[in-house]
Amino acid sequence: MSKPTTVVFHYPTDKTEMPEGPYAIAGVLVETNAGWRSVRPIIADDKCVQCDKCWLICPDGAIDRIEKSYTVDYDFCKGCGLCACECPTKAIRMIGEGEAE
Amino acid sequence: MLEIRWHGRGGQGGFTAARLLGMAASLYKNYYVQAFPSFGPERRGAPVLGFTRIDDKPIHDHSKVYSCDYVVVLDESLMKVVAAWEGLKPDGVMLINSARDPASFQAAPHHRVYTVDADGIVQAVLKQPVTNTAMFGALVAVSGLVSLEAALRAVELTLPPEICEPNKQVVATTYDLLKGQAVPA
């Protein structure tokens, strides 16, 4: 897994701290997308056949593939449900955020 | 400051003649020079103008040329269709590519008029009707503005190498033809 993580961004407090022109360091995240979600995917490892499909098609790249197992990065999952819909073995189901609490 | 106007038709190299004179003057006595064409889209055959300004001081003037010390006409047929005499100073010189006698052109009393059969000369040497270098050589002779050497060097520095030699020959020929006729400026 190699991806950006959120950082505490130091906003310029003085003109000398401004970048010279409207550019920014690539891959810098200052906030997560967790608040967008009302449902979340749950992966049932026993049903998973490690086909990579969920990892490949997630629009947010929010499914981490480590070795042969998959975990959801709930900081960035928006709960679109595409992984659950596309999973060939129905190993992923969507549950309400309330249910997850 | 001396101002020279060149009359030609698009494609005859009138502006090149204006540049040749400027180049020669800049080489000859480090004169300050300016050359510019009649601005705008060039159309082959249409009457066009070229201008040369020569001075021993820097030339700041960027307005048009309104009065001329010399007018050179590269194509005799233009005499009927353009105002070739316009702006020629009272003691100015008119030089026309023509086999006719200078007296056959109606001039004001103080104008000095010269003719040279540039068509005949270039037909023999260049095998094509491009009279700009012939008229340049003739002007150098009648004006005495620059030396023949400077004129020939200007041809070398301005024209493509493959056409330099015949054009230098043309310049030298018209220069020699008119040298004897020149009245000191």
Place this chain on the structure above:
Amino acid sequence: MSSEAAPERRFISGNEAVAWGVRLCRPQVIAAYPITPQTTAVEKLAEFIEKHELECEYVNVESEHSAMAAVMGAAMLGCRTFTASSSQGLLYMCEMLHYVSGSRFPIVMMNANRTVAAPWNIYGDHRDSMAMRDAGWIQLYVENVQEALDMMIQAYKMAEHPQVQTPVMVCLDGFVLTHTYEVISIPTQQEVDGWLPPYSPSENVLDLNAPKSLCISVSPEWQTEFRFQQQEAMEAAKAIIPIVDTEFAACFGRGHGGLIEEYRCDDAEYVLVAMGSVVGTSRLVVDQLRDEGLKVGLVKVRFFRPFPKQEFAALAARVKGVGVIDREVSFGYEGALYTEVKAALVSGAGNPVTINFVAGLSGRDITKENIATMYRKVIASAGGETEPEMQFAGLRWEPW
């Protein structure tokens, strides 16, 4: 013909001088689209490249918008770049001009000043570049062919200055400068290499080893701060411009001045203000009127942006009358240069009379007689005679 040993004296056109100036700065990418009267400049550069006299990528784009977009693409990767345009082409580029200045890329371009249709006309006035006043570019206007060449070289130095990082547009009057041949001195490559080092881009560049996102979106919370930077850069340029010219003069033996150049203004009571090629003609008229005993002077505005506000404020205290020649008009108000000059004069002490002369539109000649008339009108107005504040010089039915 080119000599490495000593500066070369050459008899060339304004456009060729621009090409030589650019060539000596060793740009790495050039993109351009043809338009009269700019074309002979970029044709010459294409020829230099084809002859391997200049190592550079030439991109034959399909529009002016793309020309500026392409050089911006190259500037993003840290290349020194060049493009040129004129008139309709400059206006077609308009969006890109703002994009480049806002992105802070030190691109240099030449504009062959030409009017803007309609009516159609290919000849010179300042309508095109004046319309780009607020595009965020440093805008300078040259008077002659030598200055055209020299300012191309200075332009890169200014644009790339760490405190400036702002694109520069060098404006030449169409035809009257672009197509006029004058004898000029071309510096050697060695001299220019010594004076202008290779472009070393700031942090604002795409780098595989230090990835950044450029020209990003900025929310209202931060846009003002980035705009403030652009204004600060322009203010910094005011100080840097004369320094660059002084350094240039020390190296090449000739300079052209700062934001303005004053001609015989020391004790002048009446001055004309002008930009571009008409400045040269006006010098002759000043000399002529001085011979008549009139205390006249001339202010050449070299930089329209940043604008020489302090210089005009200082002038206000010294003179009785100021005439401004505008080669365009902002319909419904007055000439754009006049508006700027008048506003700057007000910020100084003194209260000279001012008259705006709209002249030289679309290639109409501004004669020495026209200029002398302008001086006489300024003098008359300062003496209490009534003159319209804004006048079209030499209307056909109102002979001057």
Place this chain on the structure above:
Amino acid sequence: MVKLHDLPEQELLYGHKACPGCAATIIARLILKVTGERTFLAYPASCLSTVTSIYPQMAFSVPSFTSPFAATGAVLSGMAAAVKAKKMQNVTVLGIAGDGGTADIGLQSLSGAVERGHKILYVCYDNEAYMNTGIQRSSLTPFGAATTTSPAVGCAGSIGEKKFKKNLFEIMMAHRIAYCATANPAYLPDFLNKVEKAKNTDGPSFLHVFAPCPTGWGFPSDQTLAIGRLAVETGLWFLAEYENGKARLTMMPRQFKPVQAYLGGQKRFKHLTEQEWAIIAAQRDREWAEMKDKWGRPSKNQVKG
């Protein structure tokens, strides 16, 4: 051939603000997995710029640039010229633009870039309208689709968009481009192989990628790829490629599903009646007949539906 399992873990597009289920971001993220870190990316004003690059949250990890709407092709040309001038090796100059930025306002610039032969990879993600500005009609909006500027308002003849979308693939072929293809993220191996081919092309390459948009088209966010599959199965999106001067279909369904299977699942088409379905099916049949006639049958190693 791309081995899907071997694609790198590294996320070069991450933390963006796109709507849930956005195909454009599936496409961009996967393309970057193929082109890798040594990519210079330009994207014009579009959903993609709005959701990835608002100071200071930067979702792309490759060097990237928000290009002018009308000039992505020209910006890429300049970048490619700079890569050449700086003698950089092994880099991809990539542009990703929407259908409006490609087929409408950006078409001239793209045409110039392709004609000049720069080594660039240009991707059009086609969500069939101007989504970023609120779902206005583009020249790639399909017949019958309701958008905010081709609305279906319920009166007679108000069927939404009244023209069929223009054929971008053929426009690119007419440039004699080095490589171009159509693709669809619902057909992952086909899509990613085309990306890899495009990346390795010595010259300009172009991909026209189908990008279902849950928000603009009106379908649930988990249906993005299902809709993508239906588009192909009903014959309303074709998969083809053009290389070495020859075009071919890379997939041909043996039999098309009825068009309403695709149209019925989307709000933008819900006003259509059997009459319009028939028009759409007839147009589909005409176009397929032409394609088969011009480009022949898919080669034997290709997928057959």
